[in-house]
Amino acid sequence: MDGFLTAMIDWVLGWAHTPYADLALAVLAFAESSFFPIPPDVLMIALCLIHPAGAVGYALICTGGSVLGGAVGYTLGRYGGRPLVKKFLAEAKIATVERYYQRYDVWAVGIAGFTPIPYKVFTVTAGMFLLNFKRFVVASLVGRGGRFFLVGGLFYFFGEPIAAFVKQYLNLLSILFVVLLLAGFAAIHYWSRAQGGAPAVVVQGSDGDGK
Numbered sequence: 001m002d003g004f005l006t007a008m009i010d011w012v013l014g015w016a017h018t019p020y021a022d023l024a025l026a027v028l029a030f031a032e033s034s035f036f037p038i039p040p041d042v043l044m045i046a047l048c049l050i051h052p053a054g055a056v057g058y059a060l061i062c063t064g065g066s067v068l069g070g071a072v073g074y075t076l077g078r079y080g081g082r083p084l085v086k087k088f089l090a091e092a093k094i095a096t097v098e099r100y101y102q103r104y105d106v107w108a109v110g111i112a113g114f115t116p117i118p119y120k121v122f123t124v125t126a127g128m129f130l131l132n133f134k135r136f137v138v139a140s141l142v143g144r145g146g147r148f149f150l151v152g153g154l155f156y157f158f159g160e161p162i163a164a165f166v167k168q169y170l171n172l173l174s175i176l177f178v179v180l181l182l183a184g185f186a187a188i189h190y191w192s193r194a195q196g197g198a199p200a201v202v203v204q205g206s207d208g209d210g211k
Helices: 001-019 021-032 041-050 052-087 092-106 106-115 119-128 133-155 160-193
Strands: none
Touching: 001 021, 001 052, 021 041, 021 052, 041 052, 041 133, 052 106, 052 119, 052 133, 052 160, 092 106, 092 119, 106 119, 106 133, 119 133, 133 160
């Protein structure tokens, strides 16, 4: 597993030294919001190391790509429904995510977007549970934007000290971040088992039609 993650990370990092780095960052952020396993932070950090003055711009690219990808995930969940989601998630995990929505509404998406909790799980299930789409987009902007602009801002304002540290430990930090992402999946799994996989109740936006 470590070998696979390392190979994937090396492939992603390789784009940082090509003329298509910005486009690759946008595509990666877009894809990670619905299916790709490697978070865009890996490539974003590499680009910030190369060009710290562009860190805020990279954060903007990541945020835009991620929110658009999240909207696609929402659409897949809404029109693919539970049969589609069940191909990727066990029923107990679906019920667990739904309990997050029952407690936090669309802000569960914002929490997932800012943390190593798997964002793609929440974008697809948000559509399946018919959460209000406009508030879903706002929550995505807050969560993903907060995360990417925090990283970008650190590089922009404190470039040299942070860049030296990250450059020395980039591969280790990249692997650690992906491990944390996988730990998010595990946390959802074990939390759902602890809750007994209670049956889910459909969650809708406040207007009742998800729009």
